Amino acid sequence: MLSDYTMKKYLLILVGVAVSVCVFAKKGHVEKPDSVRSNKAKAFFQKTFTFADEWFMRGVDTNYLALPKYRFRIALNSEFGSVHTILLADDLPYFGNLDARFNSNITPKLGVVASFRNIKVGYAVDLYKGYSNFNLAMLQNAFGLEILRRKTFYAKGYLDAENIDGRTNIEAGDISITTFFLSAYFAFNRKKFSMPAAFNQSFIQKKSAGSVLAYVNFDYTDMEFQKDSYAAMAGGLRSMELYQASLGIGYGYNYTPNHGKVLLHLSAAPYLVFFNRMIQTGDTRLILPTEEQGFNLIFSRKIKPRFPVFISGVVKAAVVWNINDRFCLAMTGVCNNIRFRARDTMYETNVEIDPQYNPLINMSLMTWDWKANVYFGVRF
Numbered sequence: 001m002l003s004d005y006t007m008k009k010y011l012l013i014l015v016g017v018a019v020s021v022c023v024f025a026k027k028g029h030v031e032k033p034d035s036v037r038s039n040k041a042k043a044f045f046q047k048t049f050t051f052a053d054e055w056f057m058r059g060v061d062t063n064y065l066a067l068p069k070y071r072f073r074i075a076l077n078s079e080f081g082s083v084h085t086i087l088l089a090d091d092l093p094y095f096g097n098l099d100a101r102f103n104s105n106i107t108p109k110l111g112v113v114a115s116f117r118n119i120k121v122g123y124a125v126d127l128y129k130g131y132s133n134f135n136l137a138m139l140q141n142a143f144g145l146e147i148l149r150r151k152t153f154y155a156k157g158y159l160d161a162e163n164i165d166g167r168t169n170i171e172a173g174d175i176s177i178t179t180f181f182l183s184a185y186f187a188f189n190r191k192k193f194s195m196p197a198a199f200n201q202s203f204i205q206k207k208s209a210g211s212v213l214a215y216v217n218f219d220y221t222d223m224e225f226q227k228d229s230y231a232a233m234a235g236g237l238r239s240m241e242l243y244q245a246s247l248g249i250g251y252g253y254n255y256t257p258n259h260g261k262v263l264l265h266l267s268a269a270p271y272l273v274f275f276n277r278m279i280q281t282g283d284t285r286l287i288l289p290t291e292e293q294g295f296n297l298i299f300s301r302k303i304k305p306r307f308p309v310f311i312s313g314v315v316k317a318a319v320v321w322n323i324n325d326r327f328c329l330a331m332t333g334v335c336n337n338i339r340f341r342a343r344d345t346m347y348e349t350n351v352e353i354d355p356q357y358n359p360l361i362n363m364s365l366m367t368w369d370w371k372a373n374v375y376f377g378v379r380f
Helices: 004-028 034-056 228-233
Strands: 072-092 096-104 109-116 119-125 132-139 143-161 167-187 209-225 237-255 262-286 295-303 310-322 327-345 360-379
Touching (some): 072 143, 109 360, 209 327, 237 310, 237 327, 262 327
Antiparallel strands (some): 119 132, 132 143, 310 327
16 A cells, blocks of 8 residues: 555646646647638638639630639629510410410519629519519530529400400409520630620620530420409410420620720520420319309310421620729620410310310410610629
8 A cells, every 4th residue: 555645746746747738738739810810711712713713714715715803793783574475376265266465564673693703693673563583694605504584473465356356455463474494505616705705794805706606495484364354264274384495506706896895795596496385274164964063173284286396596685894804884685586386176175165166276376585684793
C-alpha cells in the first residue's frame, strides 16, 4: 500500500501534467480572425467562378464573343403578350358551321429577371388583373433550354355559328387559356454566334455572325369555358387540350456595328410537328327511359388529327444596348405559331335529341402566341 505522502505526490504530478498539456494546447491553437475566414471563402468562390467562366468560354472565338465583366444581373422587366386563336369547324352538334376567335388581353405585366451568367429565372405579374408568367432558361452558345408557362382568364372574342342567331360575344373572364412551352435549341456555329448575347445578355457579340439553328419543342395549350351557358351550348364541352411535339431547323443572325455596344438579332425556323393530340373534356345530362331525374356523364375523348404531321414555326427578334459594363437595355420578342387540323366523328351524347347523330366534322385550329419584353438590367 502506498502511503498518503506518496499518493499526494503522484496526484500533484498528474495535475501538473494536465495543466501543462492544456497550456501547450492553448498556445498551439490560435483563433483565426474573421477576416482570414472571409478571405478564404472569397478565394474559394472566386476560384469556382473563374472555373465556370473558363467553361463558358471553352471553344469560343474571342474575336467574336466575350463575357461581360460582371457575372450576375438583376433586371426590371415589362412584359407584353397575347394568345390569338381561330377555331373553324363544320357540322358541329348544336352549332353547325362554327367560326370562333379568342384573344387574350395584352395588359403589360411587371416582372423581375435574375441571372447568373447563362442561367436566368423570370417572373412577371399583371398588377391589375392578378395573373402571372413564369420563365426559366439556360442559354449557352452551343445549346439552350427554356421553359415558359402562362395563364390568363382574360381572353375574349366571339362565336359565330350557323345554328345560333347572330354572333355570341365572349367577354373577358368567360374562358381561360393556359400555354406551356418547353423549347431546346442547338447552334452549329457556337464559336462565333451567341443566342445568349441577344436573349440573356450573358455574352457580348463583338463581331457580327450567324448560325444554323436546330430546335426541339413541346407545346401545351388548354382552353376552358368558365361560363356554364357556353358549355351548355357546346353540348357540355368544357375544355380542349392540345399537345404537340416538333422538330425544326432555321437560321439566326446577330448584327453588331460597333463591337457589341448595340446588337440586332433576328431568327426564324419552320417546325415539323410530328406528335399531335387534342383531348376534349366535358359533361352532359343523360336521361334514361326509366329515370326522371337523369344524371351527369363526364366524357373525355381524343380528336384524331387529319394529317400525321403539320408545319408551324417561330420567329424571334431582339435589340440590345450594352450601355457600359454595368448597365444594359434590351427589347426582345418571340412569336410561336400552333396549328391543328382534324377530320373525325363527333359523337352526340344527348340521347334526347338523337342518339345516332354522329356527324363527320372538319376542324381547323390556329394559334398565334407572342411575347415581347422590355427590360433594364444591372450587372454586378
